[in-house]
Amino acid sequence: MNISSITSDISGCVFDIREFSLFDGPGVRTSVFLKGCPLRCVWCHNPEGLNALPEILFSISKCIHCGSCKDVCPLRGNDKCLVCGKCASACPSQARRVCGRFITPMELLNEVLKSQPVFEISNGGVTFTGGEPLMQIDFVVETAKLLHDKGVSVAVETSGYSSAETYQKLLDVVDFIFQDVKHTDDAMHKRYTGVSNKPILANLELLKTSGKTFVVRASLIPTVNDSQENLLSLAEKLLDADNLQGVELLPYHSSSGGKYSLLNLTPPMTFQEKTFGDEVLEPFRKHGLPVRLL
Amino acid sequence: MTPRIERLRKYTVDKEQSAGWKEIDWTTVSQLKTRPDDSPLQRALRCFLAVLDQERKNVRIVPDEEIVFMRSVKNLPERYSVEEMDALRSEAYYHELGVVFNVTPDYETILSVGLDERRKQAQECKAQALADGDLDGVEFLDAAIAGIDGVCELTDAYRAEAIRLGKMDIAERLAQVPRRTPRSFLEALQALRILHFALWCEGTYHNGVGRIDQYLFPYLQADLESGRLNEGQALEYLEEFFISFNRDSDLYVGVQQGDNGQSLMLGGCDSEGNDASNLLTEMALTASREVRLIDPKINLRVCKKTPIELLEKAVQLTKIGLGFPQYANDDVVIPGLVHWGYDLADARNYVVAACWEFIIPGVGMDIPNIDAVSFPAVVDSAMRTPEGRAAKTFEDFLVVVRKTLFEEADKIEKKLAVVKMLPCPFTSALFSGSIESARDVSLGNKYNNFGIHGTGCAPAVDSLAAIKRIVFDEKKLSISELTDVVDSNFEGHEKILAEVRNEAPKMGCDDPEADELAILLLDWFADSWEGRRNCRGGIFRPGTGSAMYYISHPKDLPASPDGRLRGEFFPANYAPSLGVQTKGPLAVVRSFTKPNLERVVNGGPLTMELHDSVFRTPEAVEKVARMAQFFILSKGS
Numbered sequence: 001m002n003i004s005s006i007t008s009d010i011s012g013c014v015f016d017i018r019e020f021s022l023f024d025g026p027g028v029r030t031s032v033f034l035k036g037c038p039l040r041c042v043w044c045h046n047p048e049g050l051n052a053l054p055e056i057l058f059s060i061s062k063c064i065h066c067g068s069c070k071d072v073c074p075l076r077g078n079d080k081c082l083v084c085g086k087c088a089s090a091c092p093s094q095a096r097r098v099c100g101r102f103i104t105p106m107e108l109l110n111e112v113l114k115s116q117p118v119f120e121i122s123n124g125g126v127t128f129t130g131g132e133p134l135m136q137i138d139f140v141v142e143t144a145k146l147l148h149d150k151g152v153s154v155a156v157e158t159s160g161y162s163s164a165e166t167y168q169k170l171l172d173v174v175d176f177i178f179q180d181v182k183h184t185d186d187a188m189h190k191r192y193t194g195v196s197n198k199p200i201l202a203n204l205e206l207l208k209t210s211g212k213t214f215v216v217r218a219s220l221i222p223t224v225n226d227s228q229e230n231l232l233s234l235a236e237k238l239l240d241a242d243n244l245q246g247v248e249l250l251p252y253h254s255s256s257g258g259k260y261s262l263l264n265l266t267p268p269m270t271f272q273e274k275t276f277g278d279e280v281l282e283p284f285r286k287h288g289l290p291v292r293l294l
Numbered sequence: 295m296t297p298r299i300e301r302l303r304k305y306t307v308d309k310e311q312s313a314g315w316k317e318i319d320w321t322t323v324s325q326l327k328t329r330p331d332d333s334p335l336q337r338a339l340r341c342f343l344a345v346l347d348q349e350r351k352n353v354r355i356v357p358d359e360e361i362v363f364m365r366s367v368k369n370l371p372e373r374y375s376v377e378e379m380d381a382l383r384s385e386a387y388y389h390e391l392g393v394v395f396n397v398t399p400d401y402e403t404i405l406s407v408g409l410d411e412r413r414k415q416a417q418e419c420k421a422q423a424l425a426d427g428d429l430d431g432v433e434f435l436d437a438a439i440a441g442i443d444g445v446c447e448l449t450d451a452y453r454a455e456a457i458r459l460g461k462m463d464i465a466e467r468l469a470q471v472p473r474r475t476p477r478s479f480l481e482a483l484q485a486l487r488i489l490h491f492a493l494w495c496e497g498t499y500h501n502g503v504g505r506i507d508q509y510l511f512p513y514l515q516a517d518l519e520s521g522r523l524n525e526g527q528a529l530e531y532l533e534e535f536f537i538s539f540n541r542d543s544d545l546y547v548g549v550q551q552g553d554n555g556q557s558l559m560l561g562g563c564d565s566e567g568n569d570a571s572n573l574l575t576e577m578a579l580t581a582s583r584e585v586r587l588i589d590p591k592i593n594l595r596v597c598k599k600t601p602i603e604l605l606e607k608a609v610q611l612t613k614i615g616l617g618f619p620q621y622a623n624d625d626v627v628i629p630g631l632v633h634w635g636y637d638l639a640d641a642r643n644y645v646v647a648a649c650w651e652f653i654i655p656g657v658g659m660d661i662p663n664i665d666a667v668s669f670p671a672v673v674d675s676a677m678r679t680p681e682g683r684a685a686k687t688f689e690d691f692l693v694v695v696r697k698t699l700f701e702e703a704d705k706i707e708k709k710l711a712v713v714k715m716l717p718c719p720f721t722s723a724l725f726s727g728s729i730e731s732a733r734d735v736s737l738g739n740k741y742n743n744f745g746i747h748g749t750g751c752a753p754a755v756d757s758l759a760a761i762k763r764i765v766f767d768e769k770k771l772s773i774s775e776l777t778d779v780v781d782s783n784f785e786g787h788e789k790i791l792a793e794v795r796n797e798a799p800k801m802g803c804d805d806p807e808a809d810e811l812a813i814l815l816l817d818w819f820a821d822s823w824e825g826r827r828n829c830r831g832g833i834f835r836p837g838t839g840s841a842m843y844y845i846s847h848p849k850d851l852p853a854s855p856d857g858r859l860r861g862e863f864f865p866a867n868y869a870p871s872l873g874v875q876t877k878g879p880l881a882v883v884r885s886f887t888k889p890n891l892e893r894v895v896n897g898g899p900l901t902m903e904l905h906d907s908v909f910r911t912p913e914a915v916e917k918v919a920r921m922a923q924f925f926i927l928s929k930g931s
Contacts, residue, residue: 017877022917023911023914028921089793089796091792092789114884294910294911
């Protein structure tokens, strides 16, 4: 493949590139966090990934009230932020930072390839997450092609909320998929995520027949989706998937709410943390599905 | 752990042993009365024998013990009054407490021959010394023999107590060791416990035990092959042995809790360069993981051929949060030591001194932490010289930095023109060559090199990067103006502070600009010491460690051009500056392995901390082991 032929005007908006990710696929991985998500899960632990564009994060506890940010702000802090980033550069206490930057597939490739020696010895690679990678499908596809060309495996963690056509584009370029399922009941899904689960469940069927290895991930939100009925329903939807590697259940942690204050937001809802045991594993085990709590 | 080991562990963790500790008023002990003609050796010996006497009066064997010897003396006698020691220090440099420390004896040999044989050898050498008229030699050998006798007498006291308690197995073992060669793995552990215990009684401190998986393995192997022992029993004895390191450690010298230098080294290669890791290597990792105590500190020698399974075992130990194992990379350390003149076979036998400085057991009388250069202070000094202020280009300024490094080396070399240590005749008897040469090991041994720490590498590199940006690239300030800014602690200069903190390159972020400066700085540091000889016939070995200097060095400094404010510490050892947002552990490894670490291999670990959630699945443990492997392949040391 001629790499120069696929460098295009496409760029992605990335809010973090995290090396040494250990729980996002096979081997040691670099996770690329893409901005923008169509869901509004009330327990979201990456609220900085919701907005599709760059924004300013502000830590009030670090602020020393020196006024440097206002001095350099073209709008003097009085109008809607342009996210020019001047305040972040001027902040001596690092209380402000720009969350999100635009990057081309080639630039991203060059960044993540720094870890290629580790990918090679650990059979690792790159995992797109977010936010929702499907919202930047063209960027993901182009970057994945470049990565494959360098022998780097590509995984994705997705809500699966997209058209079948978009989802198929994703399936065509990734090697491994973490498919989130928030709730099997459509009404509950709408209530807690703001969108219907119908496209997600339809794409899950597509995934099951794709031949691509996948793991289903479900956040366990007390009183929302941790019922036996929901877990059993999820297990039943996975019965005929030969390419399912397993199910991973992620207990809710309230500490993730801390990020909201950086965006001057409050968490939409908080839940009581709960220690889960075998009872949440049983619905999957009874169907012979590999399952574990993370 | 077996229930017996659980009980022994609990006894130690609950500090029940402290009930038997006794504070001694040494002024009332007649044998310690100073005499006008006292030699340093006589003082050392009389203090040692006085401690052993006290220990004989307070012998304790607690239930469940198989490996005995427990300290009762809380305070060791001072060989010299403060005034006497001041007088000695006015004539020579005595490092730290002035006695021998940071050593690992030749346990392999002493176990294989026993103290009786070593005593016999000392008597033969004494006869020769007498014949030669070597009175100093005679005095030393007499002291060494008396020290050996004292340790054997204390062993007899424990043996009598064991008989009194009806513990005939213990009594039988103490009849054999440490006088004679151990007949079993358990006897070898008991012998090692006694010898290690005795070093502390003599005042020798920061005592390592070296490559136990090498020199104890023949005893283990013989027991396993004969069926006298199975692996489970061997692990149990090893765990008891490890627990014993924690019994008396509150009484040991140290800067902070646990800083007592009871280190051991696992893995690595044999004298031919072949992988020498064995069953005991893995067993020691398991024992430490199960016992979960701070001593002994576990170090693991690794290389590009180290199997991933051994690294995973090591990560399982990391997971419990004791801060070890610490890795040392043979692929870097051995060539580095050979470059400095160590024989290849010795270099292949390296261990760590108390912390992480590399020494050779039994023959190394290096003082591996004798002084330290503060890199940020070097940059600060360079900024204040007329040449530094007049520098027209960044390259000109770097020339001044290099020159300042050499001037620092000159100062330290001058300060260390005469270095002495107080003698330790019993410790000497456990070293190779001391008995044969009839000289106390404090006078030197095969290797007598001085280690020079290099502190604050990352803040110095970050400061240089900031100077380049602010002074030479953007021309916002002159060197003199930037000096005024750091002297003001950045007060009123918040924009400059923001720029150097947020925009200037930082070491640890895999930034080529910063990392290139780190390569230069450490190369020049190595250059500044290359070819210098110390006053004891050795060389100077630069390294990347900080020891406690990461706290004391910044106290003498104003703020730094990198945005470190006055009073803020350096990072410990070889690590990114405090508060720097790195891009994760792999970027840190990439940055910190770019310099040629073979040239600064005195010691000084890259220090990284991982959140415990990292280890929550078995796959993640393997992935952390892969990161360690990446560090090794990148030639980290």
